[in-house]
Amino acid sequence: MSAEEKQVKLKGKVIIQGKINCETGLRIGGARESLEIGGLENIMIRDAITNEPYIPGSSLKGKMRSLLEKAYGKEIDIKNRKDIHTCSNPQCEVCRVFGVPAEETEKATEGLLLTRLYVRDGRLTDESRKKLDELREELEVPYGEVKWENVINRLTSKANPRQVERVPAGTSFDFDMVYNIYEEEDINYLKYVFQAQRLVEDDYLGGYGSRGYGKVNFSGIKIVFNGLSEVYEMGEKGKTICENKRPDELLKEFDKIKEDLERELKQPT
Numbered sequence: 001m002s003a004e005e006k007q008v009k010l011k012g013k014v015i016i017q018g019k020i021n022c023e024t025g026l027r028i029g030g031a032r033e034s035l036e037i038g039g040l041e042n043i044m045i046r047d048a049i050t051n052e053p054y055i056p057g058s059s060l061k062g063k064m065r066s067l068l069e070k071a072y073g074k075e076i077d078i079k080n081r082k083d084i085h086t087c088s089n090p091q092c093e094v095c096r097v098f099g100v101p102a103e104e105t106e107k108a109t110e111g112l113l114l115t116r117l118y119v120r121d122g123r124l125t126d127e128s129r130k131k132l133d134e135l136r137e138e139l140e141v142p143y144g145e146v147k148w149e150n151v152i153n154r155l156t157s158k159a160n161p162r163q164v165e166r167v168p169a170g171t172s173f174d175f176d177m178v179y180n181i182y183e184e185e186d187i188n189y190l191k192y193v194f195q196a197q198r199l200v201e202d203d204y205l206g207g208y209g210s211r212g213y214g215k216v217n218f219s220g221i222k223i224v225f226n227g228l229s230e231v232y233e234m235g236e237k238g239k240t241i242c243e244n245k246r247p248d249e250l251l252k253e254f255d256k257i258k259e260d261l262e263r264e265l266k267q268p269t
Ligand SMILES: [Zn+2]
Pocket: 074, 085, 086, 087, 088, 089, 092, 093, 094, 095, 096
């Protein structure tokens, strides 16, 4: 077995949960099932069963990744029509955290193949669901509002007013991320998750960002470490590392978070 083929073993999972709060209207586009005449052109993505809007984990993760790529000046392989950066450097701030797509597998080392970060779909908080339910009479669509946006056709320069469905400002979603620890060094890279969250706060989620849509912030972040044997073998509860934080606070306190996680990882089992 060569050095590159070293066996990787899960050591534990860091659970990162909190809220994403919409400071402005948020529009993440959905696919229309049927073409209704007079229907909304730009519908937002909704859960097929509950009809509630949600933030797809892939959208949030994609945005976090692309902002981190820009922050570190990562090369994007435009020639091969790739819109994301991938490489086989195990120390890469982006690929180590966000993973490498399956088609890149041959050139990636085994350890790098494993995606550290999973981002689950963000669901309406109970509080926001209740508030939007109460506003049902006033809202044009369930859990949403409809705005007119004047979109200029780039070819004809003609104004093309269209209706855009979006989540109203003030709505919050619960987010849920899992960061897998395979090697002790992975703890250092957890910082890039908080950095990416902080970057998202000064960028936008979803569409129409240049029109002010999609300004969000993260709050109430709780970090729990689930050690492999304590939690997944013995059924114990995970160890809470910190609670009720924002990304900027997590970045400032990262040395302490790192120390705590390293100590948990070294716990004799
Ligand atoms: Zn990379």
